[in-house]
Amino acid sequence: MINVKFLPAAIEIKAEKGENLLEVARRGNVFIDAPCNGTAACGKCKVKVIEGNVDTNGSHHIKEVEMKEGYVLACDTKVIEDIIIETSANQSDYLVGMKIEDLSGPKDQAIFERARAQVLNNGMRFCSYIKKDYIEIDIPTLNDNISDWDRIKRHLRNNLGYSKVFCRLPMLRRIPSILRESGFKVTITHIPRGDSRTTIVNMEIGDTTNRLYGVALDIGTTSVAAFLVDLYGGKLLAKASAGNAQMKYGGDVIHRIMYSTKKNGLEKLTYAVIHETINPLLRKMYSDAGIDKNEVTAFVAAGNTTMCHLLLGVYPDNLRLEPYIPAFSRAPFIKASELELEANPETFLYILPSIASYVGGDITAGVLASGIWTSEENVIFIDLGTNGEIVFGNKDYLVTCACSAGPAFEGGEISSGMRAAGGAIERVEIDKNSFQPKIKIINNEEPKGICGSGIIDLIAEMLKAGIIDRKGKINRNLPSNRIRFDEYNIGEYVLAFKDDWDIHEDITITEIDIDNFIKAKGAVYSGVSTLINSLGMDLSIIDKVYIAGGIGNSLSIDRAIEIGLFPDIEKEKFMYIGNSSLMGCYLTLMSEDARRKMEEVAGQMTYIELSTYPSYMDEFISACFLPHTDIERFPTVEKKLQHQDGSN
Template sequence: MIKVKFMPQNIEVVCKYKDNLLEVARKANIFIDAPCNGNVSCGKCKVKIINGRVDTKKTTHITDEEFDSGYVLACNSKVIEDIQVEVPSKLSSSMNKMKIEDSSSDVYKKLLENCKQLISKNHMEFKSYVRKNYVTIELPNLDDNISDFDRIKRHLRNTFGYEKVTCKIETIRKIPNILREGNFNVTITHIPKAGNTTNIVNIESGDTTDKFYGVALDIGTTSVAACIVDLYKGKIVAKASSGNAQIKYGADVINRIIYSTKKDGLEKLNKAIVHETINPILESMYNELGIDKNDITALVAGGNTTMTHLLLNVYPDYLRMEPYIPAFSKSPYIQAKELEIEINSDAYIYITPCVASYVGGDITAGVLSSGIWSSDENVLFIDLGTNGEIVFGNKDYLMTCACSAGPAFEGGEISCGMRASSGAIEKIRIDKDTLNPTLGIISNDKPQGICGSGIIDLIAEMLVNNIIDRRGKINENINSNRIRFDENEIGEYVLAFKEDYNIERDITITEVDIDSFIRAKGAVYSGIITLVESLGMDFDMIDKVLIAGGIGSSLNIEKSILIGMLPDVDKNKYSYIGNSSLMGCYLALTSEDARCKLEECSDSMTYVELSVYPSYMDEFISACFLPHTDIEKFPSVKASLGC
């Protein structure tokens, strides 16, 4: 056996000869960012060998100077002897330092208020699918000597009209002592079902109706957010979020699906989301409120179709294979103990329904909370995160599609790209005279890379200042030390010199990076135009554009239009609505009427598979330009560029 010691974690593990270094780190629970899941294509898993040797090959992601200093790609290295490995802090901490929008922000407060008004306006009740009642059960005697459970069933039938009452054996085991501890005054938590039936999920001694809590949970590919809700008051009483621990197995859903097919891959991905992400988030909120997990008797979760499959430990590989069929769209209620999620073990978890392989329950939840289903106006809903999903419609119809934007909006496939975490450049302004940039950096740290919103800013600024042309090619005639060309005549713009910030290397964007991002933005725009035109409509008929998702909070709408990612419509039509998935889960948790409406929305959404849609590829090719091959589609950009 061979010893591998990771620094600065000071963790030593043993492995076999020629084990992959990235996999060794994963087994040791050492987080090394690997967006491409070890395909040697992203170059982000760079580590330094301090002592010992590995079997590796130099790639274009590592300079000669770095290679001579001991830097290797973990995914491209095999362990052949005892080694000591230094994991750069920006790799090991990027997940925990991810920028996740504060759910107490004004945006979320406004969205929550809008959600409540939406329910009231549509004559829905705020009544959860879970009930909690304090009851006094008739005392037994020699003349009335039926069993404890029959006594409870009789009371619920006579008081609430339930003809059938069920429960699990775990609840039966609690009943004798709980009844007598409270002198037959107990609080019963139950879930009504069709046909005057209810299922008891918990029984407690005395009156515990003051502790009636549920959890709304949004499971994103990159980050996970949750809130605890007082189900009596409909009030959010605690909030928490973190990065999705599955990131170590790949940045996007395709890489995670591929990893799930490996030995124990599915189990590792399931453990990462449940035990390493969701349960720690829940525990942090329990500690904040001073409550116990048994006080949580309901949970509603939303996520894309892949995340839902991985949460339920369902094999997902057929999602990525034509004809792209999920194992399920609607999940039955699942007891918490089946998933090992740390809430009341008998509590039921509701998973928001999916529509297709790449339009999941996070989108149906977003449609619910955004109110498209009740709107007289034509609303375009765009969720921009690790994936890109689009919905267009109103109260009469809902059309949806998913665009293959790839991981570019999370900094993937970009040489100096990174997620929106500490040190990421998220805002940029370039001086037209000096071509020097002014940087907005998350947490005001030293720049480490550039995230999605920063890339949009940068490409727009480079276009306006004639650093690049409309093809994304760098102007060779500019005399500036920020413009450089390599031996293959591939140009790059230097965003941050390493000497200026005392960082390891210059932060740049290359023509190859720009080309990758143009394809990503082209996928979004072509998805939008294909969806709208499939109804025989055009952009003039769009009344509102709602932007949701992780990138939205830092998104500059004007610059997104300038590069051709979003349609050139009146900017007043645009608004950012935050984590609409979490708010949709909140509504389904607090209102049974809203949950039923969510089911209706998912049933009524028509999915358009872009890959087989006749005009999509032509639209995509046309959109792979700045802003578009047809500048007339972007009149405001045409005016600003003087075309």
């Protein structure tokens, strides 16, 4: 056996000779970012061999100077002897510190209150289906010697009117000790069904009727975010977010579906999202709020269709195979204990319903939170996550589709890309004379990479400065040390030099990165165009555009239009609505009426399969240009570029 040691985690793993280095890391729970799932396409699994030799192949992702320093792609490297491997600092902390909406600023509060108003203004109540009651039960005597359980049922029948009371075995096992420790004075948490039936899910010593908690959870392909909620007042008590630990098995749903078909692949994916991602977030929130996990008795989650399958450990491969059939669209209520979620074991997890294989409950949640279902105007809803889902409609109709944007909007498949976390470059300006950049970094930390909003800014600024042409190719005749070409003649622009910032490596964007991002933005634009055209309409029909997803509040609408991500319509029509999936989960958690409305809306949505429209591929190819091959579709951008050409 060969000994493989990973730094800085100082984890040692035994490996077979010839075993793939990335698989060794995965087996030892060492996180190495691998969006392409080990096909050597993305170059993100770059690691440094500190000691020993490996069997590796050359790659354009590894520069000649890096190769001399010992850098290799883990996915394209075999273990042949004892080695010491160093993973980058970015990789070791990749799963923590995700930026989510704090809902504390005026703009964020406005988003929050607007979503609540959608519920209240449509006659729906904010009222949890979970109830708590303090009860003082008659103490047993020789003359009144019925069982503990019968004694509880008698009390609830006589005092609260429940003729049928239920509990499950784990609850029954706790009853004798809790009753005697409390002197038969307890608080029960229960779920009524109608006027006469209820199920007890928790029992606590004394009067704790002022403490009732639930969790809203958004399970994204790249990131997972959660709220801990006071179910009485709706107050957000704690929040937490992190990268989805499944990223080590692929950056998008297709790569993860493919990994699930491998031996024990599905089990590993389910374990990663529950035990390595969700449960640590829950523990953090409970600690921050000072509550016990057994006090959490309501749980609502949303995610795309693949994420929901992987969460439940349901085989997902049919999602990627024509005719793209999910195993379920509406999952049954599932107990937290069945998934080993860290909440009261009797808590039921409700998963918001999906619409189709590539339009999941996160979009259903977003439609609920955004209020499209009650709008008189024609609204486009765009979720700029890993998948790129789109909804168009109003109170009379809703149509939806998904486009294969990939993980580029969250930093995946971009050489220096990262999610929106501390150290991510989120805004960029470039001086058109010196080609020097001015950057804004999340939390004002040293730069670690560039997130989606920063990439949009950067490409738009490079286009306007003449650093790239409309195909995304770098101008080879500009006098700047920030523009350079490697031994493969692939051009790149240096956004931050490592020596200037004392960081591990230069932060750059390459022609390959730009091409990947152009394809991602082209998928979104062509999806919007095809969806509206399928109804016999054109883009002029749009009254409002709601932008959701992890790309964040830093997104510049102007820059997004300049690169052709969004249609060239009035800027005033655009609105960023935050993490609408998480907000929809919150509304569903707080209001049984909202949950019923959400299911009704889900049933009314019509899914459009873009691949069945012959015009879609033509639209996509035309959109893979900056901003578009048909520049007349972008009149304001055309004017800017003409002005720039004239000034040059």
